[in-house]
Amino acid sequence: MIETSLSVINKPGGSYGVALAYLSQFSGDAHRVMIQTSTPLTAYATGQIKANYFEFTPIANLISEPIAFIVRAESPIKTGRDLADRLRADPASVSISLAAARGNAYHIASALIARAVSADIKKLKIVVFNSSGEAMAALLGGHVDVLSVTPGNFLPMLQAQKIRIPAVAARERLGGPLAVVPTFREQGLDVVFDVPRGFIGPKGLSADQVRYWDGVFQGLIKTDEWRQALERNQWVEDYRNSADMGKDLKAQYEILKDVLTELGMVK
Structure with missing residues (x-):
């Protein structure tokens, strides 16, 4: 699909701020693209990123990762409605773990559950860990009640019945091992939020440059290897x-900014 070699450059830090600063040096250069998710949208809304995020060129979104709410197998929280009811009665009564920062997609999804039952989202008990693995360890150890996370890495635990997933914040039921997990919407709660994964390019890319990358990714998603990765x-x-x-990013940004403003995180 690409007739030249590829190099992966890791630019961590600043909630994508370092990566975006690097990308901004190459205006109009389609030889550099960045893998991105909703994190820079949050950082832009909260003022952590100074560059105008929407000046960068959206290229293609490939996947979305559903956000699941996981509990221990013996948890009294059996359904998504159980979780919402507890938050409505007392938002601080349920400790929700996530990685790796407040205001991210997992925090937003938690806030949307509380919002759906008119609970005060500022009173949510959010416990932040450095990684989802650490957050899961805290859940299994009984130190927190719920884990908000994309579930792919924890399917073996689900199949071993060490954990349960009362609900997933997806538009519709998922496939494979998660087919038995109901959505929040099925349980009467309009909570849909996921983690998009796609590519953006530097500012000022031409229509022809964007079409080139669109062709590359259109080819990618037709391969057997890609189908296997989706399922796995x-x-x-x-x-x-x-x-x-571009339209989806702006729509998600408005949701993020609205919730983050209510949380007091937008300066």
Whole structure:
């Protein structure tokens, strides 16, 4: 699909701020693209990223990862409605673990559950860990009640019945081992939020440059290797071209900004 070699450059830090600062040096250069998710949208809304995020060029969104709410097997929280009812009665009565920062997609999804039952989202008991593995360890150890996370890495624990998933914040039921897990919508709660995974490019890419990358990714999603990766990781294929991805990013940004403002995180 690409007739030249690829190099992966890791630019961690600043909630994608370091990566975006690097990308901004190459205006109009389609030889550099960045894998991205909703994290820079949060960072832009909260002022952590100073560059105008929407000046970068959306190229394609490939997948969305559903956000699941996981409990221990013996937890009294049996359903998504149970979780919502507890939050309505007392938002601080349920400790919700997540990685790796407040205000991220997992925090937003938690807040949307509370919002759905008119609970005060500022009173949620959010416990932040450095990784989802640490958050899961805390859950299994009984130190927190719920884990908000993308579930792909924890399917063996689900199949071993060490954990349960009362609900997933997806538009519709997922496949594979997660087919038995109901959505929040099935349980009467309008909670849909996921983690998109896609690519953006530097500012100022031309229509021809964007079409080139669209062709590359359109070819990728037709391969057997891609289908296997979707199934293995429980990803939801959610291909959007540049124009549609741009619209979706702006729509998600408005949701993020609205919730973050209510949380007092927008300066």
